[in-house]
Amino acid sequence: MAERQFSDQTLMIISLVVAFVLTLIPQPELIRPIWPFWVAMVMIYWALEGNRLRHLGQAFVIGLLLDVFTGSLLGQHALSLLVISFLLERFRNQLRFFPPWQQAAAVMALLLNDRVLQLWVVIVGNEPWPPLLWWTAPLVGMVLWPWLFLALDALRQKRRLPA
Numbered sequence: 019m020a021e022r023q024f025s026d027q028t029l030m031i032i033s034l035v036v037a038f039v040l041t042l043i044p045q046p047e048l049i050r051p052i053w054p055f056w057v058a059m060v061m062i063y064w065a066l067e068g069n070r071l072r073h074l075g076q077a078f079v080i081g082l083l084l085d086v087f088t089g090s091l092l093g094q095h096a097l098s099l100l101v102i103s104f105l106l107e108r109f110r111n112q113l114r115f116f117p118p119w120q121q122a123a124a125v126m127a128l129l130l131n132d133r134v135l136q137l138w139v140v141i142v143g144n145e146p147w148p149p150l151l152w153w154t155a156p157l158v159g160m161v162l163w164p165w166l167f168l169a170l171d172a173l174r175q176k177r178r179l180p181a
Contacts, residue, residue: 029173030064030071034080037061042087051151054159055129057084057095058102062125063170065106066114077103094139098132105131118164126160 037056045053061080064070071077081096088095105128106113113124133156140148 026068026070026174029170030068033060033064033170033173038084038087041084051149052154052158054155054162055132058099058129058132059125059159059163059166060170061099062102062106062128063167065103066110066121067167067171068174071103072107072110074100074103074107091139091143094136097139098135101135102128102132118167121167122160122163125163126156129156129159132156 034057037060040056057080061071061077065072071080077099078096081094081099082092084090084095084099085092109124113121116124133153137148140146
């Protein structure tokens with residue numbers, strides 16, 4: 019029986035849907051602050067390796083969808099994904115050829131930048147200050163980055179191999 023072949027575009031959409039689901043599933047109160055920003059991590063992968071999601075408008079639309087699905091302030095995630103996408107576009111050529119540990123550190127810096135923007139929204143919106151554990155999510159994203167990268171890369175490679 020022949021396996022079904024997916025294009026990079028289809029695989030990207032499937033991985034983004036999985037990232038949305040991982041973002042939307044309820045977590046216990048202890049895990050919620052350290053839960054990584056899955057949508058941003060998947061978006062980073064596709065911007066770096068798949069040469070997809072390179073346009074700022076795509077990041078903005080994904081962020082708006084995330085805002086609608088999570089019930090957050092409209093434009094909150096759109097702004098942070100827009101900034102991440104801009105930085106990725108600016109430094110893509112350098113980031114692609116970093117060794118894995120440096121690439122993971124760069125992903126942590128991008129996710130930390132997201133946290134700073136989210137904190138700005140919290141301050142402007144007079145919301146309660148996030149717990150100290152909230153700042154560890156970029157570190158968790160950095161630890162998970164190599165595994166996410168390898169998993170998505172393996173799916174792309176498997177798709178390319180002839181049956």
